[in-house]
Amino acid sequence: MNISSNFADINEAKTNFTDLYTSNDPRNYFKYLGQLDYIIPHLAQPIFSQLIKARQERQDQPVTVLDVGCSYAINGALMKYAVDYEALRQRYTAPSMQSLTSAEVLDLDRHFYQAWPKVPGVKVIGLDVSKNAVRYAQDCGILDHGLAIDLESRDPTAEEAEILSGVDIIVSTGCVGYVTAKTFRRIAQVARNGRAPWAANFVLRMFPFDDIAATLDGQGLVTERYEGATFVQRRFADRGEMEKAIRAVEMRGLDTDGHETEGLYHSELFVSRPAEEVARRPIQGLVTVVSGANKLWLVGANVLGSYGQAVRKSARQVGLIPPGGPARRQIATPR
DSSP: HHHHHHHHHOOOTSSGGGGGGGGSSSSHHHHHHHHHHHHHHOOOOOOOHHHHHHHHHTTOOEEEEEETOOTTTTTHHHHBOOOHHHHHHHHHOOOOGSSHHHHHHHHHHHOOOOOOOOTTTTTEEESSSSSHHHHHHTTTTTEEEOOOTTTSSOOOHHHHHHHTTTEEEEEESSSSBBBBBHHHHHHHHGGGGGGOOOOEEEEETTTTTHHHHHHTTTTTTTEOOSHHHHHHEEOSHHHHHHHHHHHHHTTTTTTOOTTOOOOOTEEEEEEEEHHHHHHOOOOHHHOOOOTTOOOOSSOOOGGGGGGGHHHHHHHHSOOSSTTTTOOOOOOOOOO
């Protein structure tokens, strides 16, 4: 089975939120994912900022960040402006915003982002298959460039390659599993002067990162997995999603106790940089993190967490998880 079809099988565990990413504005995105305490952009923001700062120390020109699977460029807004995730969530879920047309929301957003101080020396490119989301993010001023393309199925055009050639850092907060090593290879191949961009990916524990790490290794990058912490993405939508996710994670040989059994999707952080950068400042010493595991849930009690052990037992009874789970291929941390 190839990696794409394998990812497709694993994705069957997740609730399908495709419609949220194709709306004409971000209100539904925040409305429905907000109900599930979707917080990974909030947890990723300080880490991305620290990586941007580290990159700024190594070059004179502004740092260009490519957000893969950007949707409405929430990560981009947090990297580019002095605004926080909770402020955005409250903005788009406010009752006063719900009766407006998408055109009216867009007009307000143009003024909203213009009013916030910009983080100096940062440019953001957004990449996503959703034309509506990318167009909105570019029109309201978050993205310096928006690319509504599918690099899983084709190479970038000459014009697209020119835009991608200047990327300094690739980031993602959940697109791995929908995109594979194909996308990362096509981005790296058009890097200016063969200078591969750094990469920082938050990957749900149900998905392997090995093939992407191998692809980045071929571009001269060493991948480190952040040790000692995982990062909450959101609460599970229901018990069925929780059971399927636990099964998928345990099929990888990972222990779900204290993670998915708490009713939460957990991600791991993988950072890829040149070997000399890793040797100079390993990821454990480069960034400080907040995992989100002790978050006070804003929307409601995390009820599913109380059923964790029962759900895990049910997931295991399917009979697909071998005793002890399969051996896990580790991303080596250089020493």
